[in-house]
Amino acid sequence: MSDNTHKCDIGFVGLGVMGKNLVLNLADNGYKIAAFDLDSEKVGAAMAQDVAENKTGVPRVVGCSSYTELLSQLKSPHLIVLSVPAGAVVDQVCQNLIGAGIHPDDIVIDTGNSLWTDTVERETKYKENFIFFSSAVSGGEVGARFGPALMPSGSAYAWTRVKPIWSAIAAKVDAETGKPLERTKPGEIIEHGEPCADYIGPAGAGHYVKMVHNGIEYADMQMICEAYHVLREGLGLDCEQIADIFAQWNEGVLDSYLMEISVEVLRHKDAETGKHLVDLILDKAGQKGTGLWTAVSSLEVGCPAPTISQAVYARSISSFKDLRGETSQKLSPPASVTISEDEKQDIIVQLHDALYCAKICAYAQGFQLMKLASVEQNWDLNFASIAKIWRSGCIIRARFLQSITDAFERNHKLENVLLDDFFAEQLSNYQQNWRLAVARATMIGIPIGAISASLSYYDSMRSAVLPANLLQGQRDYFGAHTFRRLDKPENHKFHVEWTEAGRPIRKI
Numbered sequence: 474m475s476d477n478t479h480k481c482d483i484g485f486v487g488l489g490v491m492g493k494n495l496v497l498n499l500a501d502n503g504y505k506i507a508a509f510d511l512d513s514e515k516v517g518a519a520m521a522q523d524v525a526e527n528k529t530g531v532p533r534v535v536g537c538s539s540y541t542e543l544l545s546q547l548k549s550p551h552l553i554v555l556s557v558p559a560g561a562v563v564d565q566v567c568q569n570l571i572g573a574g575i576h577p578d579d580i581v582i583d584t585g586n587s588l589w590t591d592t593v594e595r596e597t598k599y600k601e602n603f604i605f606f607s608s609a610v611s612g613g614e615v616g617a618r619f620g621p622a623l624m625p626s627g628s629a630y631a632w633t634r635v636k637p638i639w640s641a642i643a644a645k646v647d648a649e650t651g652k653p654l655e656r657t658k659p660g661e662i663i664e665h666g667e668p669c670a671d672y673i674g675p676a677g678a679g680h681y682v683k684m685v686h687n688g689i690e691y692a693d694m695q696m697i698c699e700a701y702h703v704l705r706e707g708l709g710l711d712c713e714q715i716a717d718i719f720a721q722w723n724e725g726v727l728d729s730y731l732m733e734i735s736v737e738v739l740r741h742k743d744a745e746t747g748k749h750l751v752d753l754i755l756d757k758a759g760q761k762g763t764g765l766w767t768a769v770s771s772l773e774v775g776c777p778a779p780t781i782s783q784a785v786y787a788r789s790i791s792s793f794k795d796l797r798g799e800t801s802q803k804l805s806p807p808a809s810v811t812i813s814e815d816e817k818q819d820i821i822v823q824l825h826d827a828l829y830c831a832k833i834c835a836y837a838q839g840f841q842l843m844k845l846a847s848v849e850q851n852w853d854l855n856f857a858s859i860a861k862i863w864r865s866g867c868i869i870r871a872r873f874l875q876s877i878t879d880a881f882e883r884n885h886k887l888e889n890v891l892l893d894d895f896f897a898e899q900l901s902n903y904q905q906n907w908r909l910a911v912a913r914a915t916m917i918g919i920p921i922g923a924i925s926a927s928l929s930y931y932d933s934m935r936s937a938v939l940p941a942n943l944l945q946g947q948r949d950y951f952g953a954h955t956f957r958r959l960d961k962p963e964n965h966k967f968h969v970e971w972t973e974a975g976r977p978i979r980k981i
């Protein structure tokens with residue numbers, strides 16, 4: 474039995490911005506950390522920041538220069554947190570830990586944005602060597618430092634060991650009101666409230682849920698950008714005017730972190746030129762892949778997520794900057810329309826309502842996707858709990874998430890958010906303005922693909938009859954793919970010869 478008395482509680486690998494801040498968050502909550510990074514400067518920086526911020530005078534972060542030293546500093550059984558790039562690096566670190574002598578009852582937690590299928594494979598692959606657990610983290614660098622949303626999954630035993638730690642460092646919400654309990658200063662801790670960390674399910678489930686979180690994040694961001702585009706290019710408003718509108722929207726149903734940061738981005742002035750920085754940023758969007766994975770998964774699972782997919786396409790089309798420059802010279806815009814000041818005010822209200830309705834549909838898509846994946850993978854996901862986790866700490870945190878939580882608490886089996894009475898009523902109340910906003914943007918030639926994809930989704934989902942009857946006829950015509958009939962039992966399949974001669978008539 475090793476002497477655990479003076480040893481560290483947690484080992485940490487990867488001291489980039491997220492890793493370092495998670496280490497300091499853990500330290501604030503009373504945990505002693507052994508920290509390692511291949512870049513020794515990062516180890517030094519984490520230790521220095523701990524000393525600078527730590528009022529106790531006792532270092533809480535022990536720097537290590539090898540995996541072997543890291544393990545030797547830890548209490549047994551070891552608990553090691555990884556904050557390294559998703560992909561091959563996770564496996565390299567796991568192999569290094571095996572080489573350094575990690576034990577089968579030690580736990581390794583992957584906090585990166587790993588592909589969920591990789592996580593499933595890793596749990597099995599490393600079973601003989603250690604317990605591979607995962608817990609995606611959302612909230613960016615500030616979240617990591619003062620309270621992220623955490624989506625742990627994997628071994629239920631590992632969760633019993635991780636839970637107290639995760640509950641301590643996670644963002645918290647007031648149990649009564651569902652409002653975030655802000656923590657903003659080093660050393661500050663919040664011991665009450667509901668932690669935004671709860672066990673998601675078996676291996677892979679947590680990373681799947683984080684992937685969908687990011688898909689929704691893509692949709693949310695894109696729709697805010699589309700509203701900005703209409704206000705900027707369509708109505709000719711300047712950055713400050715749009716920031717004022719967004720700030721006002723952020724007081725109501727659209728209250729969210731992403732709206733809040735959009736206001737700050739719009740107001741930010743470039744130190745060099747004094748201009749609004751957003752006007753100087755190249756309009757080519759980057760992406761690391763989680764939105765794309767969500768879109769791909771929605772296609773694979775067969776669950777429509779057109780708003781999320783459209784948000785991914787919008788990033789792709791933005792990257793064709795040169796081509797867009799060329800086509801902008803060649804393709805004509807719609808006939809120009811003059812918009813009066815009164816009409817501008819109407820359009821602003823319509824856009825607000827459009828954003829709200831489109832957002833409801835994006836969340837409906839994300840939650841239904843998780844629901845179908847949960848059935849397919851046998852995860853038994855708890856959607857009220859997932860919505861609760863997302864109420865604070867994460868990038869999509871919003872007042873709105875309390876309404877989603879309420880919907881799933883009213884009905885744990887809710888098949889689609891659109892079926893919830895509250896949301897159905899909201900959509901019914903605001904849909905007219907949503908339609909007007911989409912029509913206006915279309916007439917003035919501003920692309921609002923995600924907001925209109927949500928509208929088509931809404932119209933498709935509320936249509937008891939869709940034109941797939943004609944589609945089935947087309948399929949049967951050229952490929953004898955058969956169809957079923959409304960007036961016959963559903964398990965009967967039919968095929969007909971669609972032309973008199975039993976073969977297609979071609980005009981020569």
Ligand code: 6PG
Nearest residue numbers: 611612613687760761762763868
């Ligand atoms: C979060 C974010 C985080 C990261 C995105 C960025 O929840 O904290 O989602 O995980 O910022 O992965 O993704 P893109 O680079 O693809 O926009």
